[in-house]
Amino acid sequence: MMKKRFIFSLIMLLVVFRAQALPPDTTYVEKAKESYYDKRVHRYRKHWAALIPTQFIIQNAGNMGVVSAGLGWDYGNRRQWETDLLFGYIPAHQSTRGKLTMTLKQNFVPWSHSMKNGWSIEPLTASIYINTVYGHEFWKSQPRRYPDAYYNFMSTKFRLNIALGQRVTMTIPNHRTKLFAKNISFFYEISSCDLYIRSMILDHAVSLNDIIGLSLGVRACIL
Template sequence: MKWSIIRVGIITMFMGMTTIVFGMMDDDREQRRAERHQRKLEQYKSGWNRLIPKYQNVQYAGSMGLLSLGVGWDYGRKKQWETEIMFGLVPRFSSNKAKVTFTLKQNYAPWEVRLGGKWWLEPLVTGLYMNTVLSDDFWVKEPERYPNNYYKFSTRVRFHIFTGQRIAFDLGPHSPFRRITAFYELSTCDLYVISSATNKYVRTWDILSLSFGVKLHIL
């Protein structure tokens, strides 16, 4: 009788310990699952956060419109790479209506130099951009109404290269922007380069465009 009671006690104790162990294992499994979910959630948020523009920019001229507005992202170990999208306005001059342009721009600024205080200089900025006019008056492929190869280039899309410099000022913590940057650029496009190569009367300065702009850094 006593052995039966002892055996029941041992079995009960073993089952109790087993229940506790499995309960702890379940709790640990749930905790690991919750941690994995949290890491995935943070990675998901981080991925979307990368899509938030880091700065806003305004540019005057540059063969992308009289005035262009856009946003941009900087990235890389030293934030030396930048990608921008901009929309520009071409006012009504000789045409019967104003036109809108779209520009996709890639910049490279390899280094910056501190001038003192909150002032910074980027002595070299270079890159390229693609610009298109959002109008049916221009085309990518030559319309059939023209003789074959009458126009040997697209009138809607232009590819540009540029170089320039920037000067920046770090704003205070109470400002809505982290930094303000002023810049200038000298640029040319594929059509101008071809004209210069095939026409000896076209000088280097004839194919260059000067533009100015301001960048307002948010992040």
């Protein structure tokens, strides 16, 4: 009887050691080849995801209203390109009502210099943008009340602008980025438009100080 128990215990012990020596169970999953439909869906989603704005901007002046606000997209290998869509407001002043503006702006940020404590500076920003003012007072083509070709190549409906500026950016710590944004930039720009530049070229009494303006703004990177 004792011999049988000893043999049984020995067999059970060998079974346990054998089970521990075996490699853990693995599940082999064959990777299915991606179908044409799956590839098309992924491209579709990728293109739509690119339309999600990555920035929020608020700015004063800049030939686009006393205050303007809108959304922006940054892209490129170093996020050096930006496209902004802004809507602004011009108070009534001498007119009977205030007016709304819309601006499409393209920015180029060549480089950024990192500083201490999460701050960085963009020494140069270059922008070109076109804006329009909503209202019947502004025309796209020259009205008949003006002599032929008097304003042939320009309109009061659209203005082409250029600007140069600088930025200072504050990076928000990771544990606080969920509150609003991952960084906030404070910037200034010096700008002018095609109409002002034309006036300085045609009239020598108009100086450079007469055609440039200062603009201040805040840009928050939300993605």
